[in-house]
Every structure is written in C-alpha cells, then in structure tokens.
Amino acid sequence: MILKTAWKNVWRNRVRSLVVIASVTVGIFAGVFAVAFMNGMIAQRFDAAIDEEISHIQITGKDYLLNNDPEIYMTPEDGIIPAIKSIPGVEYVVTRTIVTGMASTASKSAGVQIIGINPDREKEIFKLYKTIIPGTGDYFETESKYDLALIGQDLAKELNIIRFAIDSTVLSKLRNKEVPDEITTKLEAFSGKRFSNGKKFISTVTSVLTSHELRQYGQLIREEAWSYRENSRMILTFLDRENNQVSSVFRIAGIYDIKNAIFEQSQVFLRNEVLSRLTGIDESSFHKVIIRINDLGESENITNEIRKKFPGLDVKNWKELQPDLAMMTDYVHQIYGFFMVIILAALAFGIINTMLMAVLERTKELGMLTAIGMNKKKVFSMIMLESVFLSITGGITGMIAGWGTILLTAKKGINFAQYAEGMEAIGYSAHIFPEISASFFIMVVILIFLTGIASSVYPALKALKLDPAEAIRTE
Amino acid sequence: MKNYKIAWRNLWRNKRRTLITGASVFFAIFFALIMRSLQLGTYDHMFRNAIESYTGYLQIQHEDFWDNKVVDNVFAYSPELDRVVKGMKNCTGTVPRFESFALASSGTLTKGVMVMGIDPEKEALLSDTRSKLVKYHLDNTAIEALRNSELPENIKKNLDLFKGNSYSNGSSLAVDFNIEDKDTSAILPVFREYSFFNNGYIKLGEPGALIGDKLAAYLKAGIGDTIVLLGQGYHGTTAAGKYRINGIVKIPTPDLDNKIVYLPYDICQELFYAPGMLTSLAISIKDNDENTINEMLVEIGQKLEAPLKVLGWREMNKLIINQMDADSKSGMIMIFILYLVIAFGIFGTVLMMTAERRREFGVLVAIGMQKRKLATVVTMEMILMGLLGIFSGIIAALPVIFYGYKHPIRFYGEMAKMYEDYGMEAIMPFLLPDMYVIWQSVVVAIIVIIALIYPLRKIRSMEVVNSLKA
Numbered sequence: 001m002i003l004k005t006a007w008k009n010v011w012r013n014r015v016r017s018l019v020v021i022a023s024v025t026v027g028i029f030a031g032v033f034a035v036a037f038m039n040g041m042i043a044q045r046f047d048a049a050i051d052e053e054i055s056h057i058q059i060t061g062k063d064y065l066l067n068n069d070p071e072i073y074m075t076p077e078d079g080i081i082p083a084i085k086s087i088p089g090v091e092y093v094v095t096r097t098i099v100t101g102m103a104s105t106a107s108k109s110a111g112v113q114i115i116g117i118n119p120d121r122e123k124e125i126f127k128l129y130k131t132i133i134p135g136t137g138d139y140f141e142t143e144s145k146y147d148l149a150l151i152g153q154d155l156a157k158e159l160n161i162i163r164f165a166i167d168s169t170v171l172s173k174l175r176n177k178e179v180p181d182e183i184t185t186k187l188e189a190f191s192g193k194r195f196s197n198g199k200k201f202i203s204t205v206t207s208v209l210t211s212h213e214l215r216q217y218g219q220l221i222r223e224e225a226w227s228y229r230e231n232s233r234m235i236l237t238f239l240d241r242e243n244n245q246v247s248s249v250f251r252i253a254g255i256y257d258i259k260n261a262i263f264e265q266s267q268v269f270l271r272n273e274v275l276s277r278l279t280g281i282d283e284s285s286f287h288k289v290i291i292r293i294n295d296l297g298e299s300e301n302i303t304n305e306i307r308k309k310f311p312g313l314d315v316k317n318w319k320e321l322q323p324d325l326a327m328m329t330d331y332v333h334q335i336y337g338f339f340m341v342i343i344l345a346a347l348a349f350g351i352i353n354t355m356l357m358a359v360l361e362r363t364k365e366l367g368m369l370t371a372i373g374m375n376k377k378k379v380f381s382m383i384m385l386e387s388v389f390l391s392i393t394g395g396i397t398g399m400i401a402g403w404g405t406i407l408l409t410a411k412k413g414i415n416f417a418q419y420a421e422g423m424e425a426i427g428y429s430a431h432i433f434p435e436i437s438a439s440f441f442i443m444v445v446i447l448i449f450l451t452g453i454a455s456s457v458y459p460a461l462k463a464l465k466l467d468p469a470e471a472i473r474t475e
Numbered sequence: 476m477k478n479y480k481i482a483w484r485n486l487w488r489n490k491r492r493t494l495i496t497g498a499s500v501f502f503a504i505f506f507a508l509i510m511r512s513l514q515l516g517t518y519d520h521m522f523r524n525a526i527e528s529y530t531g532y533l534q535i536q537h538e539d540f541w542d543n544k545v546v547d548n549v550f551a552y553s554p555e556l557d558r559v560v561k562g563m564k565n566c567t568g569t570v571p572r573f574e575s576f577a578l579a580s581s582g583t584l585t586k587g588v589m590v591m592g593i594d595p596e597k598e599a600l601l602s603d604t605r606s607k608l609v610k611y612h613l614d615n616t617a618i619e620a621l622r623n624s625e626l627p628e629n630i631k632k633n634l635d636l637f638k639g640n641s642y643s644n645g646s647s648l649a650v651d652f653n654i655e656d657k658d659t660s661a662i663l664p665v666f667r668e669y670s671f672f673n674n675g676y677i678k679l680g681e682p683g684a685l686i687g688d689k690l691a692a693y694l695k696a697g698i699g700d701t702i703v704l705l706g707q708g709y710h711g712t713t714a715a716g717k718y719r720i721n722g723i724v725k726i727p728t729p730d731l732d733n734k735i736v737y738l739p740y741d742i743c744q745e746l747f748y749a750p751g752m753l754t755s756l757a758i759s760i761k762d763n764d765e766n767t768i769n770e771m772l773v774e775i776g777q778k779l780e781a782p783l784k785v786l787g788w789r790e791m792n793k794l795i796i797n798q799m800d801a802d803s804k805s806g807m808i809m810i811f812i813l814y815l816v817i818a819f820g821i822f823g824t825v826l827m828m829t830a831e832r833r834r835e836f837g838v839l840v841a842i843g844m845q846k847r848k849l850a851t852v853v854t855m856e857m858i859l860m861g862l863l864g865i866f867s868g869i870i871a872a873l874p875v876i877f878y879g880y881k882h883p884i885r886f887y888g889e890m891a892k893m894y895e896d897y898g899m900e901a902i903m904p905f906l907l908p909d910m911y912v913i914w915q916s917v918v919v920a921i922i923v924i925i926a927l928i929y930p931l932r933k934i935r936s937m938e939v940v941n942s943l944k945a
Binding site: 013015016019020022023026027030031034038066067068069070071100101102104107108109110111112160200237238239243245339342343345346347349350352353354356357361416419421422423425426430 | 583585799817
C-alpha cells in the first residue's frame, strides 16, 4: 500500500519529479559511460600485455633479469619444461633466446633486444602474428634467401624503414576517396617528395592545410601516403658466445603494430635457429620460459608451485612483471566506485532539495495522515520510498541509456587519433572500445538505492517533527 | 528599497533551500578546484623535471636533428654563435651538448645507451649533473651495517625494500624511508656514515665517463671500471672508445637512468669523429615566462643561418604535452559530468521557486511592481546564490591548495617504489590558484544564467489574474 502511495506521490508534481529524474538519468548515464570508457582502455591494455607482451608467467635463470646476461641460460637437461607441463592449469609453454644488440639501416641505428623464437609455438601464446601491418609482409611465412626479422612499427619508423611519400598514385587515390580538389592541389606541391619520417611529413602537411581540413582528411592522407619499402633490410649487430662482434643482414619479414611504443621500439624477433647459428648459443638452450595458464586467478598458486620445484630460478607472474598493471587492476574498482560516489553526492543535493520541498508543501496533508492514525514509521518510510523511487527511476533509465551507448560504441570503438602518440608511448591504444561488467551495474544500483535513502533522511525527519494539530491548521 | 536588498532578503526567506542549493555549488566548485589544482600541479612538476633536467627551454640544433637524431646532423660550434646567443638579455649562458647512441659494454654485458657529451661545468646551468652524483648507496654491506646501527626500527624495516638503491641527496632518501623533516638531522648522518658513496667527476679534455645508477647496476660496473662504447660516427665512420668510469649519477627519470652515459663533450667529439661539432646548444634563461621565451624564440630564429634552427620547449616535449593533454581532457570530462548534475539541481530549485512564488509574483505585479524590476530581483537572487556557492567553495579550497603546494602529496615506502617502477616520481604537488579558478566560476555563472531563462520567461508571460488565483 505504502509502495503504491509513494509511487503516486512521486507523480503528483510531474515536472518537478521529472527534473530530478532527468538529473539522475544524465548523471548516471555519463558516469556509467565514462567508467566503461576507462574500463575499456584498461582492459585493452591488460589484454595487450597478456596476449602480446608478457603472458602469465615467465621463468628466467637466477639474476638474469638484473642485466639480461646471456650467460645465464637454461638447458633441456634441467628438466624444466616437462616439469612445468605436468602442473595442472598450465596450458602452453614456449622458450625464448635473447641477446642485446643494435639494429641499423644505412641512415640510423637503435638499441634492441633480439629474441629467438619458434614462430609456430609462439602463436599458441601470443597474438603478435595477428598484428602484422597489411602490406609489410607476414609472420615468418614467406621464405627468403636472407634471414628474416620481425620488427615493430616504431622501430621501423626509427630506422626509416617506414616513410611517407606523396606521388601521383597517392593523389589519385585521395581523389577517388572524395578528398576535395583544393586539398589535393595543395598537396601536389610535394608530389614526388619523400619524407624520411612521419614527423616531417606531418609538419609539412600541417603547414599547408587548415585545421579543419586536417581534422577531416588528415588521417586519410596519412594512411595513403604511408609507404613501406618492400624487401627492406637491416643489420643486426651483437656479441656471440665468444664475445666477438657479429653483424648480419636481415630482411624484414613483417612489421607488427601492438600500440605500445616501448615494446615496438625494442623487440626484434628472429627464428631461434638463426639466432643460434649466429651467436653459437646451443639451439636447445634458452633464456626465458613463458607460460600461459587456463585460469588467471591461479597465476599466483602456479607461480608458487614452480618456485617450489625450481628454487634456483626466477619465477615471476604478470603481477610482478608489470606492477603498474597489477596495481591498476587491483584498485580499478575502487576508483570506479569513487567516481560514481562523487556523481551521486552531487545528485543527492538535488534530491534532498526536491524531497524537502515535497514534504513542506504537504504539511497539511502529512498532518492529516498522522491525525487519522498513520504511524510515524509509515510516514517515514513513505517519504523514504518516494526518494528511492525518484533516484531508482532516474538511475535505471540512466543505466539503460549508458548500456545502450556502450553497445553502440563497443563495436567500432572511439578513436582518439590525435592522442595516439602520447598514449602509445605508455602502452595504451588510443582506439578505445568501451566495456563494463554486469557486476558494475549491480554496484551502481546499490549505490543509487543508498543515495535515495540517504537523501531522504533529512526531509523525512522534518516530516516526523510535524505536530499533527499544528499541521492541520496551516494553510 | 534597492533591488539587491530585496533579492538578498528573498534568498533568506527560504533558508533551507538556499543553503542546499548553495551547498551543491560549493561541493562542485570545491571538488573541481582541488582536482584541477592537483592535476595541473602534477603536470607542472613533470614539465619542470623534463625541461630543467634535460631539454632546457630553448635549444639550437641542426634543422634535421630533432626529427632524425643521427651524428650526421651536427653543426659547428663557433665562438661567434655563442657570442650572439649570450648577447641576448634574458640569456644566462649556453650549454653545449653532443648527444648520440652507442652500445656500451663492460665485461660480457652490453647495452644500448645514450651518450651525452657535456661541458661538466656549464651543465650546472641546466641539468646540473654534479648535483645528481650518487651520495648514498645501499649495497649489501651498507644494509648490514645500517641494520646493526642505532637507526629506529620503523626505518630499518624498509632497508630490504630499497636494497641496491642510490640517492643523490638526503631528501629523496628521506622520502623513500619516510623520514620526517624533524628527524632528518639525526638520521641522515647515520646513513652518511654507513652508505656514503665516494664519487668522482669528469673534466673537459680528460677521458672519463659518468654513468646512470641503473645502467651501472645493469653493466655490473663500478667506479674505476672501464666501459667500451661502440657506435656510428660522423659520415659513416665507426666510433669506438674505452673510458674509465669516474662517477655514478642518479637521474630521477628511471628510463634515462637506465641508459645515460656522460662524457666531456670534446672527448665525445673525438669518439664520433666530429671535432668542433655539436648536436645541440641549449640556452639557459633567467625568466621562464612563456611570452618571454616565445620572443626569444623569434629573435634567435632571425639571427640563425640556414642549417641551424632554434627549438622551444613545447616542440621538444611534444610527447609529454600530448600525454598530459589526454589526461587533462579526461579530468575535464569528470568535472563536466559533475557540473552537468549540479546544473540540473540548480534548475530544479529554480523550477520549484518559480512555481511556489507564482502567487507572490502576481501580487507584486498587481500592486504595481514593474515586471522588469521583478525580473531584475529574481536574477539577482539567483546570481547571489551562485556567488555564495562559488565563493564559499573557493574559500574552502584555497587553504587545501596552499597546504598542498607547500607540502606536496608524497608516496612513501612501497607505493614510492611502485611509482618509480612506473617511471614517475612519487610526488604530486598542487598548483597555486591560476586561471583554472576563474574558469570554474565562469562555468557555474553560465549554468545559473541558463537556469534563469525559465523564471524570466514565466514572469514575462505572466497573467496577473491567473497568478493571483494560484
């Protein structure tokens, strides 16, 4: 009965209630979507770290991580691999050989980690093979008379392997894509020119186009002008087991793009047999074991089990390998909660105001209800229910709107291309796909409910303090 | 009676409503100011770090060097150029640098490093390499000795956490170990006694190197050891040389600490076969006001000849600016949502007020008050309410901001280590009141003005007879 009365009371002053409900709707919608956005960004970073960079558990020789000393390696005789594979929960295991060296082309050089892998086995753990930029080659599939190396997009830029050029084909392609003639005419001035790197290209293009034109067509122009020299080569220099300097020419097998500048700049992948041949490190020995497990929640248990079996090795799970990521995933729910609480606190002011108004203008009515025998508990809960109805109605519409928007944007994602450079430098993609778990919605519902209750306390107390005799007499 | 007086009294006729609405504005302003101040303050600090310890505000380079950092893009360091720059009134000196990439080896260990040729004395004007020399080093013997020393227990328990760390000054050590200011004079001497690090320096004309603390740990190299540098020299030559490590430096940016090798710049020129050449000439300035810097930028630009180019700090720190911009935008979105919600709250109040006072408005007009005057009074009421919230919010936030400016938020112990692993300094200072305070007030003012449209239209279209019946 009280439920019904309260619900009807909410709609007695329709406009006023709608304003409050609308404010809750907008607040919750914006909050839910903002959290889904943040969450999508972090989830993408997490997936990228696990699926492309570190996986779940890594094992190295004792103190190897201090300075990547190539002399600290493991061999099959240690019996590590079969022992790990026998642990329940371990899904896949791969080994890597790693040396430090320098990659150079005719014009530039950069320090890199050269990693010997078994390409087929790596596919079981890492999705790197799916991130090869179309047109730059493939994941060690095409054979060549040279040894093959897989490099990252940022290293390719650094070494001037990727560059930008505008010529007649690029211009005609742009025209086909309905880029206005005035823009292509402006670009024609650079026809035939090659830009050794992206920055120079961008600054040149920026200098002739207006900011409006840039916003609309910049991305397109960049994509079309991007050029990769087929069969590019580079030289890798490193020390072999006898500490002799080895320099060898490699053909670029392909260029991967995982939206993480640091990783892309420093990690060069070769076939393990090639690295072994050049360094003299035995093909069957390795510096690092990488493990993928079935259940993320088990990573600590499995890490401990491996530690117990091999106390002489360094065993690290993803949380220890990327403490910032672990911290983020551990605290992220508190941050979301805090964010929603701030929004709800701001909403509470509006609800309190409205409820107070609703109570004060009904002084006579409430007095009458008390006078004819409605007890204080019921009056109190009626007011409280009204307030909860206001907030929950707004909350639910807000959540539905938020959820709908998340579904709409999750497919194509939201691309902040202008921040790509900065975000990729710290490992985040600028193309964000909002997502959020159902448990977050449950938390939000609880929070909204609590807000409704909390903001009704003061108005409801006011209602209780009314003296029935006095209240009936008021105009 | 004056309009503002009527408005002020009207406000206090319904005290509760005024206070609650005022409080919602207060809450938004207070929260937005604290958040913005912290965010902007942290950026400011990061900026200063990046600029003052590395790039400086202005640099002269070969025009291709910034985009393509190879040894071939160097320029001749002429006394004439030096004189021209030094002749400018805001310039306090020039800092020559020769920067390149090389492989550094010590024993069997090799790593790609950044070789930075500097003038060991002139560098004091910018990154002040000498102040970054390691003074305390917590190696195993130091830790053991400190464990048995008279240090308080709460400090000893952090010893293991920071094993192997180095510090170039007492204050950064105090942060990691959570030593309070009043205790530093008692505790630091103990650290000095057991973990003092005997460091040397480099000098122009004498081969010798300073290397980053993390790089030293990586290469397992200490003072007196030799490192071999191998790289690409001027015009395709091979650059190779070996140098004695004279000192270890601790750079606050971990990424740089991991790869920096300082050489005297003339030795560096020899190494890369580029005698008399520099990759950049950083300019140290007195007044770092943005306008002054921009003026200098233009002025130097006019004086330089073809292959030379002057770069400002914005151009040299694009990446940080880009990151900060993205982060700043996300903070602004949060504040935007907050204000959106507050706007609805204000609109709700206005709505209620208008409905409640319909009859009152009717009476006032009936007894001869001009509608225009009524509208003015209502407008003043709303503005006063907004101002009440804005000023109380600002007044409440200011002490917090000033306190936060004097005593930045610091993370101690494990949290500090985490931050360092992440490549950041474990410190978050506030930014003193600036334009951002005004912006918050402007936003609230705009909200109030928009909310005003409703009652003003109601007043204008009001039919006195109907209102009186309400």
